[in-house]
Amino acid sequence: MGELASLRTPRGIFATVILGLCAFMPVLAPALDEPFYITVFARIMIWAIAAVSLNLILGYGGMVSFGHACYLGIGGYVVGIMAFHGVTNGFIQWPLALLASGLAALVFGAICLRTRGVYFIMITLAFAQMIYYLSISVEKYGSDDGLTIDFRSEFGGLIDLEERTVIYYVIFFCLVGSLYLVHRVVNSRFGMVVRGSKSNDARMHAIGHPTYRYRLACFVIAGMICGLAGILQANLEKFVSPDMMYWPRSGELIFMVVLGGMGTLFGPVAGALVFLLLADTLSGFTEHWHIIFGPFLILVVLFVHGGIDGLLGRREAAGG
Amino acid sequence: MAEPLLKVEGLNKSFGGILATDNLFLDVLPGEIHAVIGPNGAGKTTMIAQLTGALKTDSGKIIFDGRNITREPSHVRSHLGLARSFQITSVFLDMTNLDNTALAVQAHDGHSFRFWRPARRDPALREPALRALERVGLDHRADVVAANCSHGEHRQLEIAMALATKPRMLLLDEPMAGMGPEESAQMVEIIRGLKDEHSILLVEHDMDAVFSLADRITVLVYGRAIASGAPDEIRANPDVREAYLGEETAAAPDAPTPEGADSRARG
Ligand SMILES: Nc1ncnc2c1ncn2[C@@H]1O[C@H](COP(=O)(O)OP(=O)(O)OP(=O)(O)O)[C@@H](O)[C@H]1O
Ligand SMILES: [Mg+2]
Numbered sequence: 001m002g003e004l005a006s007l008r009t010p011r012g013i014f015a016t017v018i019l020g021l022c023a024f025m026p027v028l029a030p031a032l033d034e035p036f037y038i039t040v041f042a043r044i045m046i047w048a049i050a051a052v053s054l055n056l057i058l059g060y061g062g063m064v065s066f067g068h069a070c071y072l073g074i075g076g077y078v079v080g081i082m083a084f085h086g087v088t089n090g091f092i093q094w095p096l097a098l099l100a101s102g103l104a105a106l107v108f109g110a111i112c113l114r115t116r117g118v119y120f121i122m123i124t125l126a127f128a129q130m131i132y133y134l135s136i137s138v139e140k141y142g143s144d145d146g147l148t149i150d151f152r153s154e155f156g157g158l159i160d161l162e163e164r165t166v167i168y169y170v171i172f173f174c175l176v177g178s179l180y181l182v183h184r185v186v187n188s189r190f191g192m193v194v195r196g197s198k199s200n201d202a203r204m205h206a207i208g209h210p211t212y213r214y215r216l217a218c219f220v221i222a223g224m225i226c227g228l229a230g231i232l233q234a235n236l237e238k239f240v241s242p243d244m245m246y247w248p249r250s251g252e253l254i255f256m257v258v259l260g261g262m263g264t265l266f267g268p269v270a271g272a273l274v275f276l277l278l279a280d281t282l283s284g285f286t287e288h289w290h291i292i293f294g295p296f297l298i299l300v301v302l303f304v305h306g307g308i309d310g311l312l313g314r315r316e317a318a319g320g
Numbered sequence: 321m322a323e324p325l326l327k328v329e330g331l332n333k334s335f336g337g338i339l340a341t342d343n344l345f346l347d348v349l350p351g352e353i354h355a356v357i358g359p360n361g362a363g364k365t366t367m368i369a370q371l372t373g374a375l376k377t378d379s380g381k382i383i384f385d386g387r388n389i390t391r392e393p394s395h396v397r398s399h400l401g402l403a404r405s406f407q408i409t410s411v412f413l414d415m416t417n418l419d420n421t422a423l424a425v426q427a428h429d430g431h432s433f434r435f436w437r438p439a440r441r442d443p444a445l446r447e448p449a450l451r452a453l454e455r456v457g458l459d460h461r462a463d464v465v466a467a468n469c470s471h472g473e474h475r476q477l478e479i480a481m482a483l484a485t486k487p488r489m490l491l492l493d494e495p496m497a498g499m500g501p502e503e504s505a506q507m508v509e510i511i512r513g514l515k516d517e518h519s520i521l522l523v524e525h526d527m528d529a530v531f532s533l534a535d536r537i538t539v540l541v542y543g544r545a546i547a548s549g550a551p552d553e554i555r556a557n558p559d560v561r562e563a564y565l566g567e568e569t570a571a572a573p574d575a576p577t578p579e580g581a582d583s584r585a586r587g
Contacts (some may be wrong), residue, residue: 087457188443189426194424199412206372206410207485208398217433288516 053225059263062198067128073245077228090153101227109219146241261309358540401488
């Protein structure tokens with residue numbers, strides 16, 4: 001996929017190294033005597049999928065959603081609730097979870113996308129908080145204690161997610177698949193409309209593009225990819241809770257995207273990796289790690305133009 | 321007389337207390353260049369925005385090709401064959417010139433719910449987009465990002481994007497704004513070359529250009545058309561001389577003749 005496949009550019013090498021690290025972690029971690037890193041990287045990859053999905057609307061489409069984590073919660077809760085009722089078949093769980101995320105994104109997006117700027121940010125946040133409070137209020141599904149999942153999704157013996165390496169590689173392939181999907185989408189005609197709308201929506205209308213429907217479709221695709229991250233998270237942790245979609249999670253997703261480089265294919269993956277590893281390391285030193293972490297993020301946003309991707313050299317035109 | 325392609329009947333638009341468009345009547349015939357002139361703030365850009373649907377009209381009617389488009393959204397008007405250029409350059413600055421025109425081509429090549437094939441390698445978009453750049457003499461700068469282009473090139477790109485939508489009628493809002501004499505002369509030739517295939521509504525402050533290009537001229541003052549007619553009639557019209565050309569005729573007693581305008585425009 002374009003820049004990722006190429007080992008001749010700093011970006012290509014960087015992306016290949018990170019994806020390679022992910023790919024070989026189940027072998028590397030035990031060799032380094034740090035088996036816990038398998039789970040750490042599985043978590044990082046799930047956040048990376050969510051960040052990649054947010055980047056599709058935020059980075060390429062200029063839609064600053066401050067409620068993106070709600071699709072993480074919706075995807076996760078559909079799996080959790082179905083498991084709670086004894087439906088553990090992944091072939092039923094996963095499509096339904098994706099459908100639910102997509103439907104929520106369709107309804108929320110249809111309303112949010114009629115607004116711009118700060119209003120858009122506020123309304124996406126409001127919808128996400130609505131879902132958050134809904135999850136807290138339903139006692140049957142654990143309210144704020146969350147819901148424990150006894151069995152991971154079952155795929156009729158084809159894929160056994162209870163197997164640690166299996167679930168790891170399922171997550172890995174979902175990440176690679178999401179990256180490939182976003183790569184195709186942003187470079188397609190559809191993607192050009194979404195980018196054009198970010199760049200200059202008035203001009204898009206003047207040359208004949210009814211942009212609203214394309215932005216909405218993009219919002220739905222992003223919601224579904226994030227729903228997939230939620231499905232994976234529910235399966236990995238065997239637990240879902242309202243905290244998955246509490247608003248700070250949405251804020252962290254935005255940070256990952258900005259940190260990695262908005263509107264760049266691989267940026268959000270790098271952003272998620274650096275964000276989570278740094279948070280993990282800092283919290284090991286002191287419990288007041290937020291005091292260091294917060295200013296660090298602000299400095300990066302202010303001074304490193306284009307985030308981590310920006311450190312890898314200039315880009316001429318938008319995207320690649 | 322041929323049926324007008326564009327007919328404006330009693331158009332109004334006010335911003336708070338200001339009447340930017342005041343009971344405006346206007347028409348443009350097929351193959352005609354109809355120039356609209358008027359002092360700053362006369363309402364020329366407002367009129368173009370109303371015609372393209374960027375601004376909602378308070379009252380009055382806009383008929384394009386026999387169809388009432390007064391309430392149609394911008395993209396529908398674009399598909400009917402109405403295209404505009406912007407007085408203040410409005411392009412996709414983060415994209416190359418070719419990407420800019422290709423997006424305009426794409427809008428008129430079916431829907432864009434096509435998620436898979438790379439748009440930048442689609443000859444159905446790239447070739448017409450390149451031809452649009454050729455027509456304004458910008459093809460040698462096709463792969464340059466618009467943000468890195470000069471003001472004059474932005475003006476050319478404005479026209480190329482409008483052309484790439486295959487319009488029947490062009491609404492050009494001060495295409496020569498901020499151009500030097502040489503670039504202006506080049507733009508006059510470009511617009512002259514478009515006349516065969518497009519009807520043109522030309523808003524322009526450059527009087528040399530207007531008098532050398534226009535078949536008809538309408539003078540707008542405070543949103544109201546105070547005169548309309550052939551260039552010679554407009555030049556002779558005392559109201560116009562007073563309200564608008566006055567400033568210029570005061571400086572140079574002889575208003576520009578068409579021949580004089582022509583030679584001056586060509587530098
Ligand atoms: N969006 C707006 N809100 C409020 N007033 C506006 C708006 N747009 C234009 N106006 C006012 O309407 C009047 C007409 O403005 P317009 O830009 O159409 O003039 P113009 O003829 O294009 O002028 P110029 O030659 O300077 O381009 C002006 O008084 C202007 O201040
Ligand atoms: Mg104007």
